[in-house]
Amino acid sequence: MARTITPLRVAVVVLLAGLGALALAVLLQLRGAPLEDSATNVTSSPQLVERGAYLARAGNCMACHTERGGAPYAGGRAVPTPFGAVVSTNLTSDAATGIGGWSAAEFWRAMHHGQSKDGRLLYPAFPYTSFTLVTREDSDALFAFLQSQPAVEQANRAHGLRFPYNTQAALAVWRALYFEPATFQPEPARDAEWNRGAYLARGLAHCAACHTERDPLGGSSEAQAFRGGIMPAQDWYAPSLRSVSEGGVADWDTQQVVALLKTGVADGASVAGPMAEVVLHSTQHLSDADLRAMAVFVQDLPPHADKTVAFKAADPQQMERGGKLYEQQCAQCHGDNGEGAAGVYPRLAGNRAVALDAPHNPVQVILGGGFAPATAGHPRPYGMPPYRTLLTDEEVAAVATFVRQSWGNQAGAVSSLAVQRLR
Structure with a gap:
């Protein structure tokens, strides 16, 4: 007698096959990769x-x-x-x-x-x-x-x-x-400089490790690479390198990108937080040729459409409170209108870093301070003191909201609960 094949039976078979394949993959992982020429070693020089x-x-x-x-x-x-x-x-x-x-x-x-x-x-x-x-x-x-x-x-x-x-x-x-072990394959249609940049950015420099969203298990996919994401446990947002409204540099001059990686500052831009550490310990020491190769690769990343977020004006009382705090604590360096001081203090008006959808970075800078890396090209950067012990959660939320919704900036309001979580 023929057995009726129902959608449920098909689903069960597919599930069992999937679990079987996963179990086989786990066994293969636990067995380990073969060790090649384990008895030999490199001749150092x-x-x-x-x-x-x-x-x-x-x-x-x-x-x-x-x-x-x-x-x-x-x-x-x-x-x-x-x-x-x-x-x-x-x-x-x-x-x-x-x-x-x-x-x-x-x-x-x-x-x-x-x-x-x-x-x-x-x-x-x-x-x-x-x-x-x-x-x-x-x-x-x-x-x-x-x-x-x-x-x-x-x-x-x-x-x-x-x-x-x-x-x-x-x-x-x-x-x-x-995870699956892979080998870097140069793109035949690209020149040597682009391929060198791809090798560094995707491989040894592991840029995508931060600039890619991770799922609840800590995994990521190639499709999401360089699209930005929250850095787990550090609570900073690594902006998308494929969006000019976040961290993309497709519209920059290539030498401007090189300058940012080499010195930590460029015309109208500076690094802070985890990226400041990357510049301090890593990229400032790389050759101009390699930095240019990385810049060329990153500038050529395929763009993605930005998320559409409806702008909602903050509560007037929060904006008023934030404005007073800004005048007292921030305006002396960043200017009355967020204009900053060229090469010294970052501009806040039109600054995409403070207007990201995720408020993590400006809140982290207010709480922990903002410190650019000391580099050969910028040996004595100015820093911003931390306000963690000076401002309450409500006050941090108010001044962050004021900055994110002033001088043409249009980003969401920050709640005291969001600050408490990041603190």
Whole structure:
């Protein structure tokens, strides 16, 4: 007798097939990637070490793998995530606690496959989803540089992740959903400069790791790359690099983009928050050729349509309160009409950073202060003091709202509850 095929039966079969495929993928993840030429190592040279040092700055490796006040690359810094803290590991040449006992192939497996020396799956707070595009040659140079670092005996601390995120099984599921090792493939229709910029921005510099929205499991997709998103646990908004109303630079002069990455300031723009750290520790040290290549690539990102957000004027009382606070605390530097001072204090009128749909960045600057990076091209930047202890949540909300709805700015009002959450 023929069995009736119902939509429900089809759905069950599809679900079971999907679960079976996922289980198989998890088993394959847990088995680990094959280790190539594990018995061999790279032949180090001063030139290779120097190249590796440059690549380490491009990848901003020290920022995560150095604890505040600690030895360079000795690890120990707790990187906050929505699932708990991931503590960075010791990358020095110490054989017992660092990577002194690793081979170049084992280091390559960590970069390309996201797996440790013993085959354990690594947490994607180490951005191997981007580093997988790094070439074996660049991986070997990085390894040679790290092996040249003084050995620091500092045991790796346990992560502070909650269950089940602290299990290898959970990591295997995550990787089955979001990660597949890849190789950078140059675009034949593009020139060498564009491809170099794509290699850096998508790979070692891992720009999309911040400038891409993440789902509740911390995953992202290629379709959303560079479209902007909240940086989990840091509560800053990394603006879309594909929208000229947010962080896009398609309409900028290329040299202006280079200047921003090299000095932290450009005509009518400056960096703050996490991006200030990127410029301080990474991009200011890159060659003009590489910075220009990254600029060319970012300027060519396909644009996306901006979200349509209906503008709603703030409560007049909140605007009045914010205006008084602005006059008392802000106008001396930023000007009575938000005009700022060229090359010294940022302009607030028409400043897209304060008028983003998400109010996170202006609130974070008011609470924690705004500090541009000290760079060779801008060695003594002016900073903005923090107002965390001076202003209440209601006052921060009022002055942020005033700035976001004055001098032609049209962004949503900020609530005291939003400030409390960010505080």
